[in-house]
Amino acid sequence: MTRRAAIYCRVSVDRDKDKATIERQEAECRALAAAKGFDEIEVFTDRNLSAFKRGVVRPDYDRLKARVAEGEFSAVFAYRLDRLSRSLSEALKLIELLDDHGTGLVMVNGDVDTTGRMGRAFFQISAIFAELEAATTSERLKDFNKDAAAKGQMPTGGRRCYGYVGKGEERGLIITEEADHLRAAAQDIRDGYSLRETTRRMNERGSRTTMGNEWSPRSLINCLKSPRLRGKRIHLGQVTDAESDWEPIFSEDEQLDLIHRINKAGDTYRESAQRRGNSHLLTGLAICGTCGCRLGYARFKKPGSEIVRARYACKRAPGSLACGKVGVDEARLDKYVVASVREFGHLFVVQAEVRRRALEDQMSQDEADLATNEQTLADLTRDRYAPDSPLTDDLYAELRAPLVARIEALKDALSRPRAELAKLPEPSWIRGPLSKLPEGVQSREYLRRYLEAVEVMPARHRGGRFEGGRVKLHWIGGQVTTDADLGIVEYAAEIGVL
DSSP states (O other): OOOEEEEEEEESOOTTOOOHHHHHHHHHHHHHHHHTTOOEEEEEEEESOOSSSTTOOOHHHHHHHHHHHTTOOSEEEESSHHHHOSOHHHHHHHHHHHHHTTOEEEESSSSOBTTSTTHHHHHHHHHHHHHHHHHHHHHHHHHHHHHHHHTTOOOOSSSOOTTBOOSSTTTTOBOHHHHHHHHHHHHHHHTTOOHHHHHHHHHHTTOOOTTSOOOOHHHHHHHHTOGGGGTOOEETTEEOOSOOSSOOSSOHHHHHHHHHHHHHHHHHHHTSGGGGGGGSTTTTTEEETTTOOBOEEEEEEOTTOOOEEEEEEOOOOTTOOOOOOOEEEHHHHHHHHHHHHHHHHHHHHHHHHHHHHHHHHHHHHHHHHHHHHHHHHHHHHHHHTSTTOOOOHHHHHHHHHHHHHHHHHHHHHHHHHHHHHTTSOOGGGOOOOOSSOOSTHHHHHHHTTTEEEEEEOOOSSTTOOOOGGGEEEEETTSOEEOHHHHTOHHHHHHTTOO
16 A cells, blocks of 8 residues: 655745755655655645744645645654744644544654654654744844844844845945935935936836835835934834944935935825825726726826816836726716616625625524534543543544534635625615715715725727726625626716716
């Protein structure tokens, strides 16, 4: 009979994609698995992922557990326990999963082999020490960072600060080309260029962020405001007074003046007429059908004409993913959407309410079933460890396995309708057609009771009339409709939209 084994390898920090650590783990695990007589071996690898921090998703670790739950492996091999988990609670969940499906756990280092009688006890002891080591390492790192901040040393972790070498013997040295780009951007701001234009000029000079992306106004502002550029270290959100061990790119007066100009430009923009777009009906609802970005307010004037028309447009900006290829007349799109919601919106909300009731009924049944199975499992466990229990280990395991599987299946089944319910409208939102929407911003909030998004596709003919077929309405219940689905072409024509 073929014996299959899984190998799990993990490294927390591998910024340079150095395979040596992973390859060493895999080689030693393979050698041990071969020595124990396993014929087929599959490797699961997670790179640059912590096993101690809460909430970190490790894709291959989750995939490994799913395959174990399907009974595909006889044993799981790892270099050390802390490669699998540095949390006692997670380690105990793993060993329970392995036990439930008859899968052993073997470590190259650490005297853990749950295929033997003493393996589980050693595993639990190792898990305790792995969690203790992780906590100790965390405290030691905090102390190191505190001491480094007090001495004014350049931070060693996190993303590299633009303008400086981030690691190695040259850590903290100025990168001349990047420093020149920052000084040029600062000069643009002093010369009166807007933040958007400054960002565009920064990208045109060939500058890119430390992640290799185009600059956006937000990322450039955050960089120019960083105290590191004037030789100041931040620790726990506070700027330290310690003298730094790296050369500043800006003097303190230069950077503080720059920050003042940036803040003043932001205040001026917020108070300007350009901010009027946020008060328009479909701001935040209208999206581009080509790139998926939100459509913003824009003003358009045909060549040779004095008439200025308001539009919703996909606006290309520095560092943005917007395509800039979709635009639509504001008044006509507003009328079209209002007409659709007025005539048909309540139908979709009623459909969503029917779906809500069906989901709640199913969840009620599943929750009752879950409670029954959990109580049965609790009773079985109590009977197993009661004095003079007639249950043997084998019989207990045989009875327990289907209960655990059923409980996990019910929990998984309950998670899906809960997520869907969160998106459905409240019962109080159900209402009939309206003759008129509320005024101002309240009208937009009213539309959100019915619509998740208004998707606008590119025009078929340049300069042509508004076409309802360009618009896809994403209703709150999950339906997506067009003219053909709603049948409102004639109605829209009557009110002057088409």
